[in-house]
Amino acid sequence: MIYKLLVVLTYFILYVTLLPLWRHTAWWVRGLDFPRFQFMLLAFFLLLADLFFLDFAHFSSWLMAGSALGCFCFQFGWILPYTRLFPMEVKPARNRYEANSIRVLTANVLMTNRNAESLIALVKKFEPDVLVTLETDLWWEEKLRVLEEEYKYSIKCPLDNRYGMHVYSRLPMEDTAIQFLVEPDVPSMHALVELRSNVKVRFHFMHPAPPSPTENPASSERDAELLVVGKSVADETDPIIITGDLNDVAWSATTRLFRKISGLLDPRIGRGMFNTFHAGIFFARWPLDHLFHSEHFTLAHIERLPYFGSDHFPMLVELVYDVAHGAEQEGLQADEEDHSWAEAKMDVHEVEESHVHEPGK
Incomplete structure (x- = not known):
């Protein structure tokens, strides 16, 4: 037996x-x-x-x-x-000058979750410069309105299909755009955020739909959205941050391809998994909420925040703009096969890098 x-x-x-x-x-x-x-x-x-x-x-x-x-x-x-057995891809920050620091909190709230007070308490405790909320509908928009006195800049796209998105910033935010790049009901957001030192950072906020029997039967929509945004930032010289619930794990072939195509860095490498989903099932968790950035930044802090009623834990990442210290940082490199594979995935949904709003351009 x-x-x-x-x-x-x-x-x-x-x-x-x-x-x-x-x-x-x-x-x-x-x-x-x-x-x-x-x-x-x-x-x-x-x-x-x-x-x-x-x-x-x-x-x-x-x-x-x-x-x-x-x-x-x-x-x-x-x-x-x-894991900590691997070399860190992103250097620890050598200073935390407030003028060059940016703290980003990403939270998939779970649209049916009604514990807005706990999220607001986390925001007040950890004081992010940029708050990204996912799955937010009109109810959540109304509850988060109390933050707007301090977070004077915002982008709002409330939806009742679990793909609503809101961005709140205490730092000046300009050249904003809401786009539906691949699916007509799944938005992404794009903006230029100005640090206290007057450095402008190009942000892309994303929440593509996952492959699942209840969502999309295939991953092609998710893959195309990730890669078209990744391709739009490739070879850029401006500081860039991409964050959100990407509905893909950090170690998947698609996320690796995204990192190769975009050239962006992952601050979790060499530090830990930071599993954010599923918050309610301790033995079935993996990293779905991500932040990737250009070599302009080093890492001051990264933390998975406490449970607040959602099926996701929030993620908090603090970066420091330090071009000199970050200059030698290097992520994955794409080869010809990677570029061909990425183009094939984008061609399935007829999206091109020119379709992506490029703040500041």
Whole structure:
């Protein structure tokens, strides 16, 4: 009985490990990118069970244990950059001069969540310069109105389809735009935010729809939106920040492709996973809420904030504009195949980098 169970688990771990190598965009393929940490743990405990229960006088036992070990190593390789075992991609800030600092709080509120007071309390406690709220409808817009005395600059797109978005800033914000780049009911926001030192930072706020049986049956819409914005910032010399709930995990092939195409840096690398979803299920969490930035910035602080009633935890990131210190920072590099793959994904939905609003241009 135990042997049969180990055989079934071996086939399962091989299936969930190998299937995502297929570049098919169906939700039941791309969804397996998300729980790689959980699959790694399963492979580890399966290996231990193999070593304890199997008779290694038989070749099949070696094959099963080898499969578990191979799957463990493969899954661990994907998440390794998001542990402290890996070198940091973004340098720690050498100073925290307020004039060159910017603190960003990103919160997917869960549209049906009615605990607005807890979010407002977090905003007052951590005092972000820019607050990004996702899944916000008219009810949430009304509740967050109390922040507007301090956060005088805002972009508002209340929707009742779980893709509403609001941005509040205490720093001057100009050249703002709301766009529906890929889907007619899924907005993105774009703005130029001015630091206290008068440096202007190009911001893109995003929340593409995920691949799932209840949303989009494939990841193509999400992928196209991520990559068209990533391509629009590639080779730019201005400071850039992209943030939001990207409905993709940090270690997926698509997010890696986005990082390669955009050239942006991920401050979590070498520091931790900062799993933000699902806030209510401790054993099924992964990093869906992201902030990527150009080499102009170094990292002063990064933190997953406390639960406030949503299915997401908020994320707080503080960056320091320090061109000299950040000059040698380097992310992933794209090759010709990466560019071809990105173009193919964008072509599916007929979007081009010229469609993306470029604040300050």
